[in-house]
Amino acid sequence: MADRLVDTLERTLAARAADGLARRRRVVEARAGARVVVDGRELVGFASNDYLGLSTDPALAEAAAAAARRWGVGAAASHLLGGHHAPHEALESDLAAWVAPCEGARAVTFSSGYLANLAIVSTLADRGTEVFADRLNHACLNDGALLARARLVRYPHRDAAALERRLAASRARRRLIATDAVFSMDGDVAPLAALLALAERHDAWLVVDDAHGFGVLGRGRGTLAEFHLASPRIVLMGTLGKAAGVAGAFVAAHPSVIEAIAQTARPCVFTTAAPPMLAETLRASLGLVRDGERRRARLARHVARFRAEADGLPWTMTGSTTPIQPLVVGGNREALDLARSLEERGLFVPAIRPPTVPDGTARLRVSFSAAHDDDDVGALLHALHEVARGWG
Ligand SMILES: Cc1ncc(COP(=O)(O)O)c(C=O)c1O
Structure with a gap:
């Protein structure tokens, strides 16, 4: 019986290879x-x-070693059940102050950007929500809409006029616009000022995935800072395994958004907290980003x-x-x-x-x-x- 299951899988893999799509982990x-x-x-x-160039920076390797000696190597529990350590708390407050997507913003950290995007979208969207997504967005923003059981409405790449038409036609109870800030496979930048104006006009959240702008643009504060944008309707995600050189991600937003995510988001609640030694290493990395x-x-x-x-x-x-x-x-x-x-x-x-x-x-x-x-x-x-x- 299992032979048939394995045969089917092997035929699928062979078809991928025939299309030049076989992947190899080097x-x-x-x-x-x-x-x-x-x-x-x-x-x-x-x-x-x-x-x-921070991922093999000797000062950060030292910071990690010192943090491991102080905090050990694992968080041992989820954030809500005793896994939230002083380094997580300090990192979240450092990050919120650094990226400041709105006045009085708070932040919450995750083990990966993938989880952070799932958490944002599944917290702010539900079955009655339409999620408007740039066609070239990273897959995890779309997966967040799946987890939320929201309707995903894609718009042509960077096309604010096309998005406006879709928003105007929307009868959804709630709307959320989701975009990469810097598109991961193209490197171009979303028209964030136009998207924020549309979010205001159509009373929508604006979720900005700044995986590739954080640490690089806006003197390291990210793409929103590059364009001097801030608003309580912006929910900012930044990853910490790219320019910051370590691992993980954060969401920074209005304190109530952060509270809702920390209390209810499944990718936050049902997972072990990242090791506190990584949070401590990230605080050192944030120092290098600031002075970068x-x-x-x-x-x-x-x-x-x-x-x-x-x-x-x-x-x-x-x-x-x-x-x-x-x-x-x-x-x-x-x-x-x-x-x-x-x-x-x-x-x-x-x-x-x-x-x-x-x-x-x-x-x-x-x-x-x-x-x-x-x-x-x-x-x-x-x-x-x-x-x-x-x-x-
Ligand atoms: C735009 C974008 N968002 C999210 C992610 C996911 O981040 P992470 O690798 O931390 O899961 C990536 C890359 O991996 C990305 O390129």
């Missing part, structure tokens, strides 16, 4: 800054979200150089000015070929394929870090131009 054998060792070879990585102007300036320099010198390559660039600089190749196999050619030249830039991106838009998601030096960026550009000469 084993990173060592990592320091932007350098990774994969299959015994040292490569320069252009695939991480470690925008400020030199890292951000170096990052901006890499991005500007790449955009100037990648001009003329046969792959499509997006309008992104953030550290996420995709090269859209199109076909799955072609994207894999390009990734392979770069790896042969000592560069690790894995291909991104559907369903992570829409069909026909497979790409290399090149991402930059303050851990790169000028020679790393030069090596990438040199390799891309070399591969381009023999392309197609």
